[in-house]
Amino acid sequence: MLFRQLFDAESSTYTYLIADRTLKQALLVDPVLEQVERDRQLLNELGLTLKYCLETHIHADHITGTGKLREITECLGIVPENAQIACADRWMKDKEVLQLGNVIVEAIATPGHTDSHFAYLVNRKAILTGDALFIRGCGRTDFQSGDPGTLYDSVTQRLFTLPDETLVYPGHDYRGHTVSTIAEEKQYNPRFVGRTPQSGSLRDRSEFITFMTNLNLPNPKKMMEAVPANEQCGNV
């Protein structure tokens, strides 16, 4: 398997390129519109055919590159089953598996940041957590039908139950981290783990909800542009 983490500095978004080296077929998770040319060039140089673009969710902070990549490569655009994206080619179900040669991608429904968010487990070794779980953080829950209680359940029941050594590759990072593990996040993620009274103990669901409800963050700069564009597969 070939695995490449790619970064969009403007939106601090990670895109993931995953490919079967023998088949020479690839998929991208959460491509960014402004990086399509970079990604296309890398695919070409590596001799890879792009088969799928997967979205973890409908993004509010950047426009997806899926629409443009689909025009260029004829790949399929795949989204979570509840995502209201009429132009998608395929909707994945919870626990559904997408296979590309020796690359096995399992969808894990992880709503809360949005109501149709999926994480993707790659070869049971790495989990692409989108905006459900960041390294020592998590996505906000105050728009796009977000719900903090739902996010708490997704992270604690669907992600923290993965094997400790599973590598965590987030949808964003704002401090320069690239990867973590489930063990680390279960022990040190301050959104989910209390430092007092017992370090390492999970926060109560109600405590998490109160914290997330009181974040009072400004809306993402591109939100009014990005959400409608992403509902059109990024065709702007």
Place this chain on the structure above:
Amino acid sequence: MLFRQLFDAESSTYTYLIADRTLKQALLVDPVLEQVERDRQLLNELGLTLKYCLETHIHADHITGTGKLREITECLGIVPENAQIACADRWMKDKEVLQLGNVIVEAIATPGHTDSHFAYLVNRKAILTGDALFIRGCGRTDFQSGDPGTLYDSVTQRLFTLPDETLVYPGHDYRGHTVSTIAEEKQYNPRFVGRTPQSGSLRDRSEFITFMTNLNLPNPKKMMEAVPANEQCGNV
């Protein structure tokens, strides 16, 4: 082995945390002053003792975190043998090996960006190329005793001669790439490989020198501050 790539967004610098999981001992390559608290927290959370901070060279675009980390952790600051850093604890020689449990770091003299630049080969699998070789690029050669002919020789004779599958982890990236391979850079790095007349053929040394000599880049914003500070191990 534990291997973590860390990013400083302001200077687009990659720092590398490498550790022996059993010994619980770590080294950092090219730490950044503004990220010392992030790095210290990560070391603490992973239960790692910092033994060494290695510099690939005297940086002109950011101030090293080595001095501050040395105060906090009592690690040793290690620099290339020709680097004029009187406060360093140790000067590595070309081909010298630094061992930390099952982590083997081999120094590879790769001058040209500066006159005392080293790359570090980790367990013969990954090469930390500093500013000698970037993903599809290379460091500039127009100050700090840089020399384009010397850089050409370093990259083509010391780096491109490594096994094709060696992972390339650069000191910077400005387009969101995180990793490459020697095979890829030998084939697609536009600074060293001509697209015409024969795609994939190495550029002449003289062609590279002419190109690098005519880049006419502005000086790095922090240069006047960073170089003297780094000659003092980042103690500002």
